[in-house]
């Protein structure tokens with residue numbers, strides 16, 4: 303718990319203001335626990351109310367999203383944009399379309415995004431948005447009508463210098479295309495820099511699709527090399543999820559010499575002891591939005607088991623949780639440790655509960671937190687913005703090389719920050735402190751706190 307009285311006050315105000323926002327409290331508390339190590343050396347934080355400002359979004363927009371389904375019936379969803387912090391650059395962060403979306407989830411994601419975006423070293427502030435709309439099972443025409451209605455309100459809150467949304471769970475190339483089309487229609491202007499994750503024919507960046515998964519492996523590889531003099535070569539890897547992040551993490555882990563033996567979706571998981579065949583997974587998931595169960599029907603020697611948490615009973619050297627938040631609790635973490643894993647790196651946002659992280663760290667596993675490990679996606683979004691401003695595009699190799707160097711730089715930055723705080727190798731503290739310092743210095747310099 304927190305030692306600093308100032309931080310205790312800030313945290314209790316966060317909880318009192320929004321008692322139901324459990325995920326947001328969890329994300330804030332983790333960061334405040336890290337700040338506890340430095341706050342006494344910075345009386346200017348309390349004097350300027352810096353941390354009170356830091357935990358309060360600059361602006362939150364909620365809006366009605368009415369749309370007509372294929373039966374001609376009007377459906378009404380709720381849309382949100384949490385514009386959390388713009389001290390170092392325009393608000394930046396994805397949109398999530400999933401039935402579990404609410405203000406607590408989006409505030410936790412927006413809060414994490416501030417620090418993640420700061421760690422990329424690029425000039426982007428923090429935001430998140432989305433809707434409780436579920437694209438699963440909807441026709442393309444329904445998704446299009448929903449996206450058009452969503453953008454009919456969102457357009458007035460975004461802009462290349464104001465706020466630049468992108469994808470997240472449930473928002474991929476199809477949704478970004480429909481959203482962009484509606485913005486262009488309303489504004490009568492082709493402003494490529496208002497969204498990232500765009501298609502390659504209208505301003506998207508090469509390697510953006512691969513970036514989060516590839517970046518996760520680049521950072522993990524650097525962590526293995528520098529902290530254990532080791533690599534992915536010959537390692538067994540378990541990856542939860544089977545979306546964009548999981549698929550391209552698997553692709554890069556394999557390219558670096560690892561064997562990926564399992565993937566999951568929200569229904570269950572597949573185990574292929576011979577090594578997952580990625581072309582089959584891509585065909586199922588990217589080809590026709592199928593379920594991972596289909597893999598076991600198509601690949602001999604693999605098995606499918608209902609229930610997504612069971613994936614963590616499969617022994618592995620490296621665990622890459624790439625599904626969603628709070629997937630790994632204390633018991634699952636103990637199983638992963640007992641089975642002999644050496645490293646865990648978070649591809650999803652906050653997939654490990656705080657007790658699980660403690661289990662990993664106490665057992666001496668390497669642990670890379672999401673805000674560093676999955677920053678490759680948003681970093682490449684910032685590279686997309688850069689290309690849009692230049693009206694130019696880099697090759698795949700150019701973007702990939704920049705991504706790799708950004709991820710390696712993030713690792714060294716957070717490792718050094720952990721050392722400076724006297725907790726060498728605690729990358730949770732390192733990421734929180736390194737990410738925070740840049741944003742807070744910018745806030746203090748601008749007198750906006």
Ligand code: GLU
Pocket residue numbers: 394395396397418466467468469470471498651676677679680681683
């Ligand atoms: N949704 C991604 C994330 O969690 C990417 C955001 C973006 O590219 O703006 O970082």
